[in-house]
Amino acid sequence: MEFFLQLLINGLSIGLLYGLSALGFVMIFKSSSVLNFAHGQLLAIGAFFFLVLVSWLQVPVALAFLITLAGSFVLGFTVERIFLRPLIGESLIFVIMLTVGLASMFKGLLLFFFGGNLQTYPDFLPAWLALQMGNIYVAPVYVASSLMGGIFLLLFGLFFKYSPQGIFMRSVADNQTAAMSLGVHVKKVFALSWAIASLVAAMSGIVLGIINGINVHEISSIGLKVFPVVILGGLDSIGGAIIGGIIIGLLETFTSGYISPSLRDVIPYIVLVVILLIKPYGLFGLVEIERV
Amino acid sequence: MRRLHFHPCGNYKESYADELALFGTDFGRVWAIVGVVLLFGAVPFISSPYILYVLNITGIAAIAALGLNILIGFTGQISLGHGAFFGVGAYAGAILATTCGLPFWVSVPGAGIITALVGMVFGAPSGRLKGLYLTIATLAGQFIIEYILVHWESLTKGTMGIMLPAASLFGLELNSDLRFFYVIFASLLAMTLVASNLMRTRYGRAFIAIRDNDRAAEGMGIPIFFYKLLSFAVSSFYAGLAGALWAYYMRSISTEPFTLGLSVEYIAMVIIGGLGSIPGSIFGAVFITGLNEGLRFVTDAMMNFPGLSGFGLNMASLREFAFGLAIVLFILLEPKGLAELWRIVRSTFRLWPFSY
Numbered sequence A: 001m002e003f004f005l006q007l008l009i010n011g012l013s014i015g016l017l018y019g020l021s022a023l024g025f026v027m028i029f030k031s032s033s034v035l036n037f038a039h040g041q042l043l044a045i046g047a048f049f050f051l052v053l054v055s056w057l058q059v060p061v062a063l064a065f066l067i068t069l070a071g072s073f074v075l076g077f078t079v080e081r082i083f084l085r086p087l088i089g090e091s092l093i094f095v096i097m098l099t100v101g102l103a104s105m106f107k108g109l110l111l112f113f114f115g116g117n118l119q120t121y122p123d124f125l126p127a128w129l130a131l132q133m134g135n136i137y138v139a140p141v142y143v144a145s146s147l148m149g150g151i152f153l154l155l156f157g158l159f160f161k162y163s164p165q166g167i168f169m170r171s172v173a174d175n176q177t178a179a180m181s182l183g184v185h186v187k188k189v190f191a192l193s194w195a196i197a198s199l200v201a202a203m204s205g206i207v208l209g210i211i212n213g214i215n216v217h218e219i220s221s222i223g224l225k226v227f228p229v230v231i232l233g234g235l236d237s238i239g240g241a242i243i244g245g246i247i248i249g250l251l252e253t254f255t256s257g258y259i260s261p262s263l264r265d266v267i268p269y270i271v272l273v274v275i276l277l278i279k280p281y282g283l284f285g286l287v288e289i290e291r292v
Numbered sequence B: 001m002r003r004l005h006f007h008p009c010g011n012y013k014e015s016y017a018d019e020l021a022l023f024g025t026d027f028g029r030v031w032a033i034v035g036v037v038l039l040f041g042a043v044p045f046i047s048s049p050y051i052l053y054v055l056n057i058t059g060i061a062a063i064a065a066l067g068l069n070i071l072i073g074f075t076g077q078i079s080l081g082h083g084a085f086f087g088v089g090a091y092a093g094a095i096l097a098t099t100c101g102l103p104f105w106v107s108v109p110g111a112g113i114i115t116a117l118v119g120m121v122f123g124a125p126s127g128r129l130k131g132l133y134l135t136i137a138t139l140a141g142q143f144i145i146e147y148i149l150v151h152w153e154s155l156t157k158g159t160m161g162i163m164l165p166a167a168s169l170f171g172l173e174l175n176s177d178l179r180f181f182y183v184i185f186a187s188l189l190a191m192t193l194v195a196s197n198l199m200r201t202r203y204g205r206a207f208i209a210i211r212d213n214d215r216a217a218e219g220m221g222i223p224i225f226f227y228k229l230l231s232f233a234v235s236s237f238y239a240g241l242a243g244a245l246w247a248y249y250m251r252s253i254s255t256e257p258f259t260l261g262l263s264v265e266y267i268a269m270v271i272i273g274g275l276g277s278i279p280g281s282i283f284g285a286v287f288i289t290g291l292n293e294g295l296r297f298v299t300d301a302m303m304n305f306p307g308l309s310g311f312g313l314n315m316a317s318l319r320e321f322a323f324g325l326a327i328v329l330f331i332l333l334e335p336k337g338l339a340e341l342w343r344i345v346r347s348t349f350r351l352w353p354f355s356y
Helices: A002-032 A039-056 A061-087 A092-114 A140-162 A164-174 A176-181 A186-212 A216-233 A238-259 A261-265 A267-278 B016-020 B026-041 B049-074 B082-098 B104-127 B131-151 B177-198 B202-212 B214-219 B224-250 B260-273 B278-304 B309-333 B337-351
Strands: A131-133 A136-138
Touching: A002 A039, A002 A140, A002 A164, A002 A186, A002 A216, A002 A238, A039 A061, A039 A092, A039 A186, A039 A216, A061 A092, A061 A186, A061 B309, A092 A216, A092 B131, A092 B260, A092 B309, A140 A164, A140 A186, A140 A238, A164 A176, A164 A186, A176 A186, A186 A216, A216 A238, A216 A267, A216 B131, A238 A261, A238 A267, A261 A267, A261 B131, A267 B104, A267 B131, B026 B177, B049 B082, B049 B177, B049 B202, B049 B224, B049 B260, B049 B278, B082 B104, B082 B131, B082 B224, B082 B260, B104 B131, B104 B224, B131 B260, B177 B224, B177 B278, B202 B214, B202 B224, B214 B224, B260 B278, B260 B309, B260 B337, B278 B309, B278 B337
Parallel strands: none
Antiparallel strands: A131 A136
């Protein structure tokens, strides 16, 4: 029973991380229908930016966090502006391959500057954040990441529901042509959604970095784990990303705990295929019925 | 010799047969024959062993890229699992050669057929999915195949890898780069002819119709699921054949090379060469293999140069950067790829001096 509970807690916390990582991905897909293969690298860039500020330049943690968020906002904006904008209206393969190309560019640059070794942040989370329930121990990072995930989710919920920009973004996601004819600046919305996605990615990257340490290869591979998560939750559902992430996280830890640790990395993809075959739009995705 | 003349300045085709002809003029046919004679008669004898090795792996990559172009460029189904199919081919070839003890000329096409079957299994989701959902399904296929290759140890020997016996064809031991050169490039030539002719048949036309508009294709009576599966099968056959040739050429294989990175490399070949262009696939294979080897050469040179060795070590990561940059630049600046550049160069000469 204790084993089960520990697995449950581990699964929940890993799943929450997957969900957080998937948030930015969903945001880009929702507004511009771009499948972003460079998402893992966006996570890594955020994590390394924070590392440079905190460990090398000794900036206070809170300030460094804000600077990282601002920096990655600008990065996302720039990437959309330079690379993605010329491809509006181009066919799917070019958009996919462009993000794949971006992924290897970013990865190459990160490896060039930081190398492939594991790096860690200085320990800055207060110990009182840890939770102790009987024999189950929850480390401070997990509590902090849950809190941060919750706060961001709330902020995004409010942003999408009430702010004009958020409403524009939803309208573009819903119907691009109609939004355009109603005077929504679609290109601005694309740029904004990349910027926000990059910001969320940086935040998730930092959390990942605190928990597992920062390693380019490790964090980049999370960018691919995002696919089962978002397919399960529905490609265009933000809440679905979180729930999908938690399900995939639980699935992974229970598989490695009860069946076989080596199956852990492939089980999400097996689930992915099954879901694509029986319910391609995921649990919460928008169903577009098309009969051929 | 009916029409031994230069390319005309306009479109003067008078019949469908003209339109469908592999070569627009006999002039083109003569050039093609000259090219093939030079390729087999002169190139292997003037190139150093290293160049010969690079040519061989380029030829193998070109076969796989041709297959992927049939799937992506002609049928419009994006597959991120081609690297894994290549691996299936390599393993199928190796297992047929060692465990079953089949000769070279049986196990290579046999590997192609096995890979075609595997490709059909992983292409089956295309019955329900299209576009990016299908792409993600093939991505999952890539990871699942990788997992099976590593963990089905009774068959694939897992991470230990498999050593292959020396290949022999018609009683001739294929033990040198030179002999492999002939086998590889003869296969490439044959597979190119098959691919170009396939696109002239009803099957190829159906592929193109599905790419252009699947709903309209279905409306015109093309059973699209059948043709999508067929396209997956043909494309995987190419990958499997290339993989088996690669396994024989390398003599020992392990599970390492067949990652998502390899799949991405093949897609890069297809895009940089030119989507939906048969010569484009070969250009792309030459470009990417050349880029890989060139960058490796630069990196090695820097490693050995005193004072720059630390920098050279970092350069290894810049290879990945340069690779990504090439993809991004081609997509942004010349999305039709090298085939389009080649067409522009040719028509510049053809229309000279009034090239506007």
